Amino acid sequence: MRAGQNRRSEEVARKKKSGEELSALLNELRQLSEQIREQNEQIHLQADSITRILEKIPNSLHHSVPEGTDESGNLRIRSGGSSPSFSFPPLPHWELAKRLKLFDLERSGKIASSGFILYTGWGAKLERSLISWMIDFHCQHHGYRELFPPFVINRDTAYGTGKLPDFDDQMYRFQNSDLYLNPTAEVPVTALHAGETLQADTLPLCYVAYTACFRREAGAAGKDTRGLLRLHQFDKVELVKFVRPEDSYLELENLTSEAESIVAALELPYEVVELCTGEIGFSASKAYDINVFAPGVNKWLEVSSCSNCTNFQSRRLNMRFRNPQTGKLEFVHTLNGSGVALPRTVAAILENYQEMDGSVRVPRVLQPYLQVERIQPGS
RNA sequence: GGAUGGGUGGCCGAGCGGUUGAAGGCGCCGCACUUGAAAUGCGGUGGGCGCAAACGCCCCGUGAGUUCGAAUCUCACCCCAUCCGCCA
Secondary structure, three states: OHHHHHHHHHHHHHHHHHOOOOHHHHHHHHHHHHHHHHHHHHHHHHHHHHHHHHOOOOOOOOOOOOOOOOHHHOEEEEEEOOOOOOOOOOOOHHHHHHHHOOEOHHHHHHHOOOOOOOEOOHHHHHHHHHHHHHHHHHHHHHOOEEEOOOOEEEHHHHHHOOOOOOOHHHOOEOOOOOEEEOOOOHHHHHHHHOOOEEOHHHOOEEEEEEEEEEOOOOOOOOOOOOOOOOOOEEEEEEEEEEEOHHHHHHHHHHHHHHHHHHHHHOOOOEEEEEOOOOOOOOOOOEEEEEEEEEOOOOEEEEEEEEEEOOOHHHHHHOOEEEOOOOOOEEEOEEEEEEEEEHHHHHHHHHHHOEOOOOOEEOOHHHHHHHOOOEEOOOO
16 A cells, blocks of 8 residues: 555656646545555554553573472572581671671661661671672673663663563652663663664673662562661672573573672572572573572572573664674574672671671672771771 | 754765655775775665565654655654753
8 A cells, every 4th residue: 555655646746747637646645645544543553452462471481491380499500608607696697787887777767768778887898899899800700891870761771671561560760750760780781782783793792780779679578678688779780791692591601600600709608599480580581590598597598690581672672683694683682690689698798707706707809898807896 | 951053874964845765975895907005997885674586665863743745844752962050
């Protein structure tokens, strides 16, 4: 129909030029135009209802993903480090923090709300040091490029990374503008190449970024909320990769071991767990979690989740590269993983490194950053 | 936040509402000249989707509108530049 319209329109131009009679032709075209308008409307309506259905469908899972509905279906892949043996009952991190004045929950509640943390003194310095050390570590040892993105994201970015509509009720939204507080640096960093055709020879592209992360944690009320275990705002160093499709599952293994090397270097007891079908996030096809053991609360704490999102995000964000072998454009695959999330790592450090006298030793790799070997009461 | 100017192909830059998918230049590719290169000359050269191909459709920041017909007119929004205001 469009083709017909185009051809007839050219006729109008020609006839007008030569001064021929064209009122009949114009009438015909008026009708054609009306028909096209109606059909277009139908097409748009149907396309919209199709996308409304499609956008709620998560990424398809890799065949290797173990079956399961909850945490118990996850597979422990490997573990490392070891829990120190204590000659005294190890304290939970909030007790240690209280004695060492590392954060102040009462005052942070006063100035903001529960779930937001005011770090103080060595607590603040430990947080800042960890961020710097992790970013430096990934840049120096794993070839990442450092980014410092905005902490605010727009609707397209949230949608393109698969956070909308799925994650909608977990994000903080601005009342007076169409923006969200970023729930993870995965979002701004993954969307940074939206609409671009990436150079094949630059892949894999590896970015490391720190952001504060904001989550409403709606529905999680009362569960593991003590101390640093679950916060509305937390710091996280994130790893993001853009890779060729054929490399993405290998790169997931690399990404996971790069994140793992952080908890290993901190000499924390940890495990790497493969998520089962019921535990994998909306955008991912395969994922690993890294948990560290915190003896004070006697729990495994999740500090990283590493996901291969295959082409789920790159389709939504239209991020492609030209395959040199075929000459065709293909969607890149995207991966993301925490490298790693701070609060639970801090909790695990405090609890694993505590001493009988209430002091906490500083992990060896952080000593150059903190400039002390030990955090002691009154220091 | 206010004012003004602007968003066109890999880049720069033209574009009376109708042979404009888009002049010109740069770049790139091919050929000629050259021992080789540079310079010069001639020719070619936007992208996406579908297709074996022919061919077709879509694309001039985004969206809506006016019109038989929009890169070109109207409106809204986004982004960039400059100036003013405010502010770390």
